[in-house]
Amino acid sequence: MQKKCLFLLVILFKLGLGVAGDLSDFESQYKWTHDLKLPSGVEVRWIDSDPEYITFEMKGLGKGYIAIGFSPNGGMAGADMFVGWVDSNGKGHLLDMHGTHNGQPILDSSQDLELLGAKQDNNGTRIVFRRKWATCDEKHDFLIGDDTMRLVWATSETDPVENVDGFLPSYHGHDALKRGTKSIFMKVRPQHRKFPDEEVDNSPNQFHVDLGVSNVVVSKAETYYHCRIVKFPKLQSKHHIIGYRPIIAPESVAHLHHISIYKCHIPEILKISEEDVFEKYVGQHGGDCYTDQSPREWTEYCFEFRIAVGVGDEGQMLPDHLGDVIGDTDAPSYYRVEAHYENPEGKALIDSSAIRIFYTSKLREYEVAYLWTGHRRTPFLTIPPHQEEYTTYSFCGAECTQKGFPKDGIKLISILLHAHVTGKRITLRHIRNGKELPPIAQDNHVDFNYQHYRVLKEERLVLPGDELISECTYHTEKNDTFVFGGLSTRREMCELFIIFYPKSTLIDCRSQPEFYNYFEAIGVENVTGGILNQLHLPFNSNLLPVEMQDNALADDSMVLENGRADEIKHDWFRDVKITSPKNLEGRDVQEYMMGLNWNNKEFVKSVEQKRKSGGHYMHCNARGGKKIRTSV
Numbered sequence: 191m192q193k194k195c196l197f198l199l200v201i202l203f204k205l206g207l208g209v210a211g212d213l214s215d216f217e218s219q220y221k222w223t224h225d226l227k228l229p230s231g232v233e234v235r236w237i238d239s240d241p242e243y244i245t246f247e248m249k250g251l252g253k254g255y256i257a258i259g260f261s262p263n264g265g266m267a268g269a270d271m272f273v274g275w276v277d278s279n280g281k282g283h284l285l286d287m288h289g290t291h292n293g294q295p296i297l298d299s300s301q302d303l304e305l306l307g308a309k310q311d312n313n314g315t316r317i318v319f320r321r322k323w324a325t326c327d328e329k330h331d332f333l334i335g336d337d338t339m340r341l342v343w344a345t346s347e348t349d350p351v352e353n354v355d356g357f358l359p360s361y362h363g364h365d366a367l368k369r370g371t372k373s374i375f376m377k378v379r380p381q382h383r384k385f386p387d388e389e390v391d392n393s394p395n396q397f398h399v400d401l402g403v404s405n406v407v408v409s410k411a412e413t414y415y416h417c418r419i420v421k422f423p424k425l426q427s428k429h430h431i432i433g434y435r436p437i438i439a440p441e442s443v444a445h446l447h448h449i450s451i452y453k454c455h456i457p458e459i460l461k462i463s464e465e466d467v468f469e470k471y472v473g474q475h476g477g478d479c480y481t482d483q484s485p486r487e488w489t490e491y492c493f494e495f496r497i498a499v500g501v502g503d504e505g506q507m508l509p510d511h512l513g514d515v516i517g518d519t520d521a522p523s524y525y526r527v528e529a530h531y532e533n534p535e536g537k538a539l540i541d542s543s544a545i546r547i548f549y550t551s552k553l554r555e556y557e558v559a560y561l562w563t564g565h566r567r568t569p570f571l572t573i574p575p576h577q578e579e580y581t582t583y584s585f586c587g588a589e590c591t592q593k594g595f596p597k598d599g600i601k602l603i604s605i606l607l608h609a610h611v612t613g614k615r616i617t618l619r620h621i622r623n624g625k626e627l628p629p630i631a632q633d634n635h636v637d638f639n640y641q642h643y644r645v646l647k648e649e650r651l652v653l654p655g656d657e658l659i660s661e662c663t664y665h666t667e668k669n670d671t672f673v674f675g676g677l678s679t680r681r682e683m684c685e686l687f688i689i690f691y692p693k694s695t696l697i698d699c700r701s702q703p704e705f706y707n708y709f710e711a712i713g714v715e716n717v718t719g720g721i722l723n724q725l726h727l728p729f730n731s732n733l734l735p736v737e738m739q740d741n742a743l744a745d746d747s748m749v750l751e752n753g754r755a756d757e758i759k760h761d762w763f764r765d766v767k768i769t770s771p772k773n774l775e776g777r778d779v780q781e782y783m784m785g786l787n788w789n790n791k792e793f794v795k796s797v798e799q800k801r802k803s804g805g806h807y808m809h810c811n812a813r814g815g816k817k818i819r820t821s822v
């Protein structure tokens with residue numbers, strides 16, 4: 191292996207020195223699978239279909255060099271850079287470099303790029319090259335894989351200057367240098383095909399509608415959730431939703447954390463129609479989702495997750511054999527649109543963001559549905575302070591999938607991995623008959639600012655009786671206190687949204703650690719008070735009012751949301767007092783937890799493991815807000 195690497199390097203280095211600058215001859219041979227448009231006219235295209243090589247084209251409007259690369263955190267330090275230019279003789283050049291600090295990058299001792307073409311004209315500069323997904327230069331080249339990558343780019347009006355060290359990209363003339371960073375998937379695809387409004391021959395059977403909020407005055411608040419009820423246009427017959435994209439004004443981008451659309455369902459036993467309840471809200475401006483003034487039925491009945499676009503999301507189109515049914519009944523369908531803003535500085539903002547939904551009358555072969563898995567939204571998702579890595583586990587258990595999935599199973603096609611700012615890594619594991627199959631998805635470098643579905647390389651079959659385990663790893667080096675589960679971005683989530691087909695009854699399959707086990711992991715036997723009643727803890731479905739026993743239990747987020755003004759500052763466990771063991775009696779749980787030694791790695795590991803294996807409450811819910819009864 192070593193030898194093979196060395197041999198290749200010599201050849202590549204020779205190729206890398208210069209290529210005559212004409213691309214036109216062989217341009218048509220490239221079938222770009224990704225096309226990324228960046229500010230300042232910079233464009234990056236690449237091909238992901240070759241198992242060994244990734245082929246890039248980088249394009250800038252200037253007459254100087256163009257550079258792209260990958261960075262651990264968006265800065266130049268530690269970045270893996272590719273710098274290309276066309277000299278005054280029309281000859282192309284390409285260097286494999288790396289950043290050591292926020293300044294000029296330096297040459298890698300191993301040159302692993304292969305220049306394929308270079309061109310400069312009045313339209314700017316284009317460089318085509320390829321590199322192995324994984325090179326032998328482990329020191330300076332990033333492995334380009336399934337993780338979220340931080341792409342950095344720079345473009346200049348001047349070519350690099352030659353000096354004793356060889357060529358170096360000029361750092362002079364800052365005016366001429368434009369740069370930026372963007373999180374991106376390089377190897378996984380964010381969607382299956384182009385958006386219909388981008389295609390030249392727009393099919394006559396395709397339509398779109400924008401569902402969103404309108405003129406929301408976003409006041410100064412760390413976290414603001416705006417809700418309104420919308421109605422899907424009345425259709426004469428069944429249609430399929432085939433994709434969606436966000437429509438977000440540029441000035442809102444920095445403040446809009448997500449927009450989600452939830453379908454409204456009134457439980458049948460209540461014997462009232464959705465029209466009776468929701469029609470009156472259609473056309474209204476809406477308001478804060480979670481105050482006492484907002485209509486209870488919005489959050490109580492409209493929580494079947496359908497579509498969400500998060501920060502950095504560009505939307506997606508489903509593959510050609512799949513559609514999401516709409517208009518299949520005579521009754522109108524109502525949705526709650528929820529827009530989450532963060533505006534701590536109180537910047538003046540009036541927002542009218544929406545999700546554009548593409549649908550068609552030409553029905554697809556199969557119908558998709560959405561599965562929500564991961565951890566419930568609850569303070570019992572608890573991450574200790576000062577951890578380089580702390581992992582939480584949540585389960586979609588075998589009993590739930592046994593009861594909820596069709597007998598031939600379901601096929602997963604895309605997945606969105608969602609955590610907030612302290613999220614580091616998310617993995618979805620897949621267990622069948624006690625044996626682990628390859629992970630369904632894994633991202634070792636999640637970026638809160640790039641929330642995007644990822645298309646699975648192959649559809650994954652999940653059978654009834656299979657178990658799905660969601661692992662979320664957080665880093666809290668900078669946090670002096672616990673980070674609890676909750677809604678604001680300062681709280682955490684571990685949520686995975688999966689698109690699959692064919693439809694199943696099961697749509698929501700999340701868990702949280704069993705109550706006594708949660709406390710036992712930190713040496714506490716029993717507690718009392720505070721929010722526990724509101725959270726129905728310790729959980730026992732037989733203690734719920736009869737009419738609730740067959741309905742999905744609303745998330746703790748309802749409780750959290752009601753106290754949302756407090757949620758930002760409030761530590762939920764201050765109101766919970768220890769009753770046993772005797773020597774800890776009367777102490778509040780928050781203060782007790784803060785006093786534990788979270789620098790002791792063994793102790794932290796043991797808490798992690800106990801909360802993983804000590805039993806979980808399953809929240810196994812079917813379409814229409816119905817609970818699927820399980821034994822735990």
Ligand SMILES: *[C@@H]1O[C@H](CO)[C@@H](O)[C@H](O)[C@H]1NC(C)=O
Nearest residue numbers: 214309310311312313314315
């Ligand atoms: C610049 O781009 C335009 C549009 O793609 C093209 O028509 C034109 O020929 C290009 N100019 C040069 C000098 O290649």
Ligand SMILES: *[C@@H]1O[C@H](CO)[C@@H](O)[C@H](O)[C@H]1NC(C)=O
Nearest residue numbers: 611612668669672673680681
């Ligand atoms: C935890 O630290 C992150 C910075 O890494 C910060 O953004 C977040 O607000 C902190 N959360 C809490 C609850 O203090």
Ligand SMILES: *[C@@H]1O[C@H](CO)[C@@H](O)[C@H](O)[C@H]1NC(C)=O
Nearest residue numbers: 706715716717718719769770
């Ligand atoms: C915990 O305390 C409550 C009373 O606050 C009691 O009802 C319950 O049985 C206790 N649980 C255990 C496991 O001791």
